[in-house]
Amino acid sequence: MKPVDPRLLRYAGAARGFFVLAAIIGVLQTAVVIAFAWFLTDAVTGGLTGRPVVASLVLLLGLALLRGALIAASDAAGTAAATRTGMQLRSALIRAVGRLGPAWLAGRNQASLAVTAGHGLEALDIYFSRYLPQLVLTVIATPVIVLVMWWEDWPSGLTATITLPLIPLFLILIGIATRAVQRRQWKTLQHLAVRFADTVQGLSTLRLFGRERRAATQIEATADQYRRETMKVLRFSFLSGFAMELLASLAVALIAVAVGFRLLAGEMSLEVGLFVLLLAPEAFLPIRQVGVQFHAAAEGVAATEDVFEVMDAASAPPPSVHNSSWIELNRVDSAGSARFEPDSEELWTAARPNNSGAFSPIPVISAPEPRFGTESPELCVADLRVRDLPPVSFDAKPGTITLIEGPSGSGKSSLLAALRGAAAFEGTATFAGADVRGLAPSEWLAWAGQAPGLMQGMIASNVALGDPDPDADGIRNALDDACAGDLDPAQELGVQGSGLSGGQAQRVAVARALYRHAADLTRVLMLDEPSSALDADTESRLWAALRARADAGATILLVSHRRTAREIADHVIALGEYA
Numbered sequence: 236m237k238p239v240d241p242r243l244l245r246y247a248g249a250a251r252g253f254f255v256l257a258a259i260i261g262v263l264q265t266a267v268v269i270a271f272a273w274f275l276t277d278a279v280t281g282g283l284t285g286r287p288v289v290a291s292l293v294l295l296l297g298l299a300l301l302r303g304a305l306i307a308a309s310d311a312a313g314t315a316a317a318t319r320t321g322m323q324l325r326s327a328l329i330r331a332v333g334r335l336g337p338a339w340l341a342g343r344n345q346a347s348l349a350v351t352a353g354h355g356l357e358a359l360d361i362y363f364s365r366y367l368p369q370l371v372l373t374v375i376a377t378p379v380i381v382l383v384m385w386w387e388d389w390p391s392g393l394t395a396t397i398t399l400p401l402i403p404l405f406l407i408l409i410g411i412a413t414r415a416v417q418r419r420q421w422k423t424l425q426h427l428a429v430r431f432a433d434t435v436q437g438l439s440t441l442r443l444f445g446r447e448r449r450a451a452t453q454i455e456a457t458a459d460q461y462r463r464e465t466m467k468v469l470r471f472s473f474l475s476g477f478a479m480e481l482l483a484s485l486a487v488a489l490i491a492v493a494v495g496f497r498l499l500a501g502e503m504s505l506e507v508g509l510f511v512l513l514l515a516p517e518a519f520l521p522i523r524q525v526g527v528q529f530h531a532a533a534e535g536v537a538a539t540e541d542v543f544e545v546m547d548a549a550s551a552p553p554p555s556v557h558n559s560s561w562i563e564l565n566r567v568d569s570a571g572s573a574r575f576e577p578d579s580e581e582l583w584t585a586a587r588p589n590n591s592g593a594f595s596p597i598p599v600i601s602a603p604e605p606r607f608g609t610e611s612p613e614l615c616v617a618d619l620r621v622r623d624l625p626p627v628s629f630d631a632k633p634g635t636i637t638l639i640e641g642p643s644g645s646g647k648s649s650l651l652a653a654l655r656g657a658a659a660f661e662g663t664a665t666f667a668g669a670d671v672r673g674l675a676p677s678e679w680l681a682w683a684g685q686a687p688g689l690m691q692g693m694i695a696s697n698v699a700l701g702d703p704d705p706d707a708d709g710i711r712n713a714l715d716d717a718c719a720g721d722l723d724p725a726q727e728l729g730v731q732g733s734g735l736s737g738g739q740a741q742r743v744a745v746a747r748a749l750y751r752h753a754a755d756l757t758r759v760l761m762l763d764e765p766s767s768a769l770d771a772d773t774e775s776r777l778w779a780a781l782r783a784r785a786d787a788g789a790t791i792l793l794v795s796h797r798r799t800a801r802e803i804a805d806h807v808i809a810l811g812e813y814a
Contacts, residue, residue, distance in 0.1 A: 355538025
């Protein structure tokens, strides 16, 4: 475990500022320690020789207060830096997950990521307020104090120089031994969070089959394992603390014994001997504190390592994408060169080959004010293959409903997962000439899956999810089109949307997709089994609403096992046995 991971300075700007401030405070603390030892020596020797010591005592009091203020400032700066760094890393983690996309997230446990972003980054408080200040102080104060000891009495400085490396050596050895224990503790905590989240999510099913007690027993066993791992970490922490205190005490004792014998022999003055004795514990104090705080900060360090792994994965160059029938989406700059910039909100152009083999331009699309109707871009899929499923090819054009049907396991949902970036695929899938693997799904898709994915809060908040400025009329229109006009947008839902029936929850999810599509009509509206929990009458009204939206120029990709969906479809893509 590195004392300071260089990636911390790269990903968190607040950490860089903190190190500068900690260095300044460390320099001041070092000066105060040396000055305090000097004036205390002067006061003691002055009192023994009869010199006036009032000025020295006043200065000692001022230096003591100043040292206390510097310690408090160091703690305050560390706490503030921990808060800002945690916010920056948490924001960077969210952005990194967004860049990696649903396919990457599908292979990770969301509960584990939540523990890392929550409890793990909160553990940075101790790392910044206690561990790092002592580490910086060790780098600054320890060598300076040892140099002063050398200057005043070189045998004492030599003893300190020889004994000091033993402490970090033992710290490294103990750290290597405890690293595996600490990682097991952190992984057990993540496993406990995952098990708890899974149990809560499936609690109704567990109660239905009478298995809730077994699930509670498993959680209790995992919690007990976490307790045992925590006690192991504490035992190693006490062992390392004992070892460092013993080594530091022996080193200071060696210096004290040598100084005492030389004072008795008259080989050094009382003033020099007392000054060196006062400095000796201060030379060992910062590195001792580093060892004491090392284990307390280990949980935060482990969390940052997990965060950095995600950020490194997000900053790695993306895999190359291939497009055999369309060219990539390009934006022409002032110099006349074209480059792929899917995040740009300026005018984009694309081109596709026409029947003669020449390229004809697709009408310009403006992201802030998208143009609708026949100018909307097409979704073109050619030989798309997910895992070992058969390849799929189709074109979804504006003003049409493309129905994908097939038996269970034929790959309907897998196809949608590939298009929205939640599954890797081979072949070609382009939107407006751009490979969809190079686009964020939120830029070109309005999607509703089989699971409603509702959250605690008002129905209106669930419909307008992700919209910083929700439109009340748009929310109402989306609910009406989704056949959920009887629901009150102000109705409060519980955890995971509790308070609605299955059909109502599904209609709210469809309304969310319709609302998002209405915000940018160039998006493809993609619905996965939107009527599976609806009765025949409600389903008929939903099909009519989708058909009306398609007739207005929308591009709709619909997955349904209902044969009634064929009545509104312009194109049918049959998979599996239906092919």
